[in-house]
Amino acid sequence: MERTLEQQRIEFAKQKFLATPLAGLIIWTIIGCIGIFFSDFIAVWAIFIGTGSIVYLGLFISKYTGENFLDKTKPKNEFDTLFLFTAAQAILVYAIAIPFFLVDHTSLPMTVGILTGLMWLPFSWIIKHWCGIFHTLTRTVLVLALWYLLPDYRFVAIPFGIVLIYIITLVILKNREHTW
Numbered sequence: 001m002e003r004t005l006e007q008q009r010i011e012f013a014k015q016k017f018l019a020t021p022l023a024g025l026i027i028w029t030i031i032g033c034i035g036i037f038f039s040d041f042i043a044v045w046a047i048f049i050g051t052g053s054i055v056y057l058g059l060f061i062s063k064y065t066g067e068n069f070l071d072k073t074k075p076k077n078e079f080d081t082l083f084l085f086t087a088a089q090a091i092l093v094y095a096i097a098i099p100f101f102l103v104d105h106t107s108l109p110m111t112v113g114i115l116t117g118l119m120w121l122p123f124s125w126i127i128k129h130w131c132g133i134f135h136t137l138t139r140t141v142l143v144l145a146l147w148y149l150l151p152d153y154r155f156v157a158i159p160f161g162i163v164l165i166y167i168i169t170l171v172i173l174k175n176r177e178h179t180w
Helices: 005-013 018-037 040-065 076-094 094-103 107-114 121-128 130-150 151-174
Strands: none
Touching: 005 121, 018 040, 018 121, 018 151, 040 107, 040 151, 076 094, 076 121, 094 107, 094 151, 107 151, 121 130, 130 151
């Protein structure tokens, strides 16, 4: 029996959504630690490699959160596909981040930090919950504020600011009530 789009949306929204934010939290923590102990040159590579690795770490973590993104026995869900498109969109915005980085390498934590957080907006719409709106807006404001307020600590303050937003988002996701 074919499931309607609304049925697929409800099915998608019932997931835990812990693996990917946990992966983001872990990677941004590592990026922040590298910013403390290593040069900006190494910190730049940590941002590029680390943020590119979030999806793969999320796939691995999903096996332990019960989400198992690679489970081929689950029925196809159009919102899984939409979510992948939002992830691809976040990756494509490196086309904005890289030119700014080439002019000012300290712009990288800000541009990548904000642009890769934008995928939380459509996620919020999909699951009909405010947590993604909170994540995107708070992350954008905090990252921008830290970029201006702590110019000498951009490779440390911004990653740890993002970690804080991930912690709050994970608490919200863990405690959210389904409206279905």
